[in-house]
Amino acid sequence: MNRYPDHLYIHWPFCSFKCHYCDFVAFEQHSEYQTSYHHALLKEIAGFAQQLPPQHPIKTIFLGGGTPSLYPLEWITELFATLRKHFSFQEIQEITIETNPADIDEEKLERWHEIGITRLSIGVQSLNDDVLLKLNRRQRASDVLRTMRIAPKYFDNISVDLILGLPGVTTEEWLATIQLAVTWPIKHISVYFLTIHEKTPLYFKVERGDVKLADDQSMVELYEKTAQMLEENGFEQYEISNFARAGHVSTHNQAYWNRRPYKGFGVGAASFDGQRRSVNTNNLTTYLTEAPHIPATQEILTPEQEQLELLMLGLRQKKGMALHRMVYFLSDCDVQSLQANIDELKSAGLIEIENDRVMLTRKGMALENEIVVRLLTL
Ligand SMILES: C[S@@+](CC[C@H](N)C(=O)[O-])C[C@H]1O[C@@H](n2cnc3c(N)ncnc32)[C@H](O)[C@@H]1O
Ligand code: SF4
Known part of the structure; x- marks a missing residue:
């Protein structure tokens, strides 16, 4: 297999404020480190490019964070000049930037478009200002609405992120947000279940009982209703958290789920060369x-780990996974147990089989982790 990556991820780890639910490698303020970080990124990119044939063609780039919409325009221009110097953009299909609505303006939109960015990913999360403020996310619904007015002048391919289950958002309010979002000039919606990560401020608030979360059952039901509403409005589900209008699935994200080689640059960035997974230090000073x-840190995957990854990443996607690949590593006896597990999950309405493919149902999508465990209990 060609181990040269066709997909690049670049991490900008700085944010105006740290959201209380966030577990990403992201630092509040830290403006004094930004110049040196930018230069370190350029060095890392140039150093890596030397290991590849000159002008290796790249298909997708994802500028993530943190908050890359805070990456100063002059530097981001320099970053892309460096990328173009080392890689060919002849086969480029998608260049995404993650943005926070609070810091989007027309000057930025225009410049991002000029330097070749093709896709905006906008962190909406919720339209309830009070809920967001309590989570230390200082953006307002009015920022989102303003962005929806100005962004389409520069970008056709716009995606929004929403978080399902934020404390304080009622069912009616969530459904109204979805109802409104489908009217926006966007091509893609990501809906993430709120994850409570250990040691985040939200985790401690939940532990202390200061914040109460909705129960799992009602979240699964709300997720199913959300997926149904999105599909009725032309956003087809292609992965657990992702819905797209025709022709607008995210090529970059699909590369991750289809285990294509990719290279990540920046503090805490992950890479995969087809065999090895590695993660850059998440210590900013060391970086x-x-x-x-x-x-x-590097890890060469064992055949068992590879099989588990194939299963987890395959089932995340609407297209599911080929049954013959699932049984590849199994003894006859294990194949029988797997078949029994599949039958049980099918009767429970969590998976369906079409020709040779095993796919999660809408309800199954909400319970993927449990289903993978059940499938592998042989
Ligand atoms: C890496 S974040 C970066 C985007 C940008 N910094 C922002 O927050 O808008 C990508 C997305 O992950 C989601 N996310 C972050 N923390 C989460 C959590 N604890 N649970 C669920 N989704 C989360 C949010 O929807 C966010 O837009
Ligand atoms: S803006 Fe995004 S990356 Fe930054 S702290 Fe909030 S969730 Fe994390």
Whole structure:
């Protein structure tokens, strides 16, 4: 297999404020480190490019964070000049930038468009200002509405992120947000279940009983209703959290789920070369001082880990996974147990089989982790 990556991820780890639910490698403010971080990124990119044939063609780039909409325009222009110097953009299909509505303006939109960015991913999360403020996310619904007015002048391919289950958002309010979102000039919607990550401020509030979360059953029902509403309005589900209008699935994300090689640059960025997974140090000081030789943890996947990944990543997607690939590594006896598990999950309405493919139903999508565990209990 060609181990050269066709997909690049670039991490900008700075945010205006740290949201209380956030577990990403993201630092509040830290403006004093930004110049050196930008230069370290350029060094890391140039150092990596030397290991590849000159002008290796890239298909997708994802500028994620953190908050890359805070990446100063002059530097982001320099970043793309460096990328173009080392890689060919002849086969490019998609260049995404993650943005927070609070810091979007026309000057930025125009410049992002000029430097070749093709897709905006907008972190909406909720339209309830009070809920967001309590989570230390200082953006307002009016920022989102303003963005929806100005962004289409520069971008055709717009996606929004929403978080299902934020404390304080009622069912009616959530459904009204979905009802409104489908009228926006957007092509893609990501709906993530709220995850409570250990040691985040929200985790401690939940532990102390200061914040009460909705129960799992009602979240599964709300997820099913959401997926149905999105599909009725032309956003087809193609992955657990992702819905797109025709022709607008995210190519970059599909590369992750289809286990294509990709390279991540920046603090805490992950890479995959087809066999090995590696993750850059998440220590900002180490990243800055060691660039371009970034310390990273590496793992070569065993056949069992590879099989588990194939199953988890395959089932996340609407197209599911081929049954013959699932049984590839199994003994006859295990194949029988797997078949029994599949029959049980099918009767429970969690999976369906079409020709050789095993696919999660809408309800199954909400319970993927449990289903994978059940399938593998042989
Ligand atoms: C890496 S974040 C970056 C985007 C940008 N910084 C923002 O927050 O809008 C990508 C998306 O992950 C989702 N997300 C972040 N933390 C989450 C959590 N604890 N549970 C569920 N979704 C989360 C949000 O929808 C967010 O837009
Ligand atoms: S803006 Fe995004 S990356 Fe930054 S703290 Fe909030 S969720 Fe995390």
